Amino acid sequence: MALEQIRFIHTADLHLDSPFLGLNKLPDKLFSRLQESTFSALERIVDTAIEKSVDFVLFVGDLFDGEDRSIKAQARLRKQLKRLEEEDIFAFITYGNHDHLAGDWVKLDMPDNVYVFNESPEAFLFTAKNGVTVHVYGFSYPERHVLTRKIDEYEKVPGADLHIAMLHGSEDGHSGSHQPYAPFTIRELKEKAMDYWALGHIHKSRVLHSDPYIVYPGNTQGRHRKEEGEKGCYFVTMTKEGQTELEFIETADIRWESVRIDLKEKMGMTQFYTSCMTAMESLGSKGQSILCQVMIANPYHLSQKLLKTIENGEFIEMLQDEVFLDDDFIWPYHVKLEENLKDEKKLISDDAFLNVLEEAASELFHADVFDQAVSDLFSHTYGSRYLDAIDGPEREQILQSAKKLVLRCLSEVD
Structure with missing residues (x-):
């Protein structure tokens, strides 16, 4: 007799x-x-679904990167959904803010094992092979910007053993760099009395609550340096009584990571190069490729000549020359100098000088004083034609860089 449980991705x-x-x-x-x-x-998700013999897969929004989803992307998705169909695995899809229903695209029909939710929350009754019944709830974004509380439209429908709700949206006050679409609170989700909330939209894996489980799986592949770390999906097992177990499955083919080197003393080129290579290798690819940012704390321990090779790109080319782009690699894409003004101040004991430096910099923060300081540059007959006006943020960045340069030069003096 089959266990009275369901398994899904x-x-x-x-x-x-x-x-x-x-x-x-x-x-x-x-x-x-x-x-x-x-x-x-996507292929790894489907591989896992087949390997784990799941009943269904939940795709909670933003399957496609754009509203004009390409034929190529649709065809690749359809191919993987057909693989699920061949294994008698169902798929539920909701579209999110990136792939909303108001987009303009050539529609490619999906296999019969796929259900796409409409623009209003609704329930779909699913019956597993072992007879366990599940109401799956969800909606697709009718347009890109859905700022209303769609959670208010979710209503639990009687007549199923388990209730699983899909929602592509943001927890109130926790959207971070993401737009606060379809906002909700944990309390609101709990009040709906569902057995599991399958969330989407936030690109970092998070379990917001465990009774019931309210879960963001995060995105499946990091797309830039701000999306570091493991990326993947959840394999979920639920008993008929609602007991739930989660297993995170990593799916990213290439992972974004950072390593930090905290310099404690002066270093020459060879020692510094070796330290960077060792730090990168410490990440360990483990059957996965990595795009790595090397962050250097206290760079004032490096010579001006070495710092110049970092700033003009020569040093990172040296690191990259050691990498073979085979199946698993660690590729350094950036070397970042973490120049901390407070740390650099420790190198200089003359507090009076530092105060004068701070006062001079503070004066330059005033637009009229700054403009006067750079007036010769902007009045130059030939050079001025290549210059744009300097706004507030750019002015502040220039001044901070100038202060760091002064302190760095002083740190070179024995």
């Missing part, structure tokens, strides 16, 4: 066919693999 934010803007300067082989990575993640 909860995934969201695949962003298929993401263009990976700004990364086209990567080596062609690496950029091509990055462009393919969202599809690789």
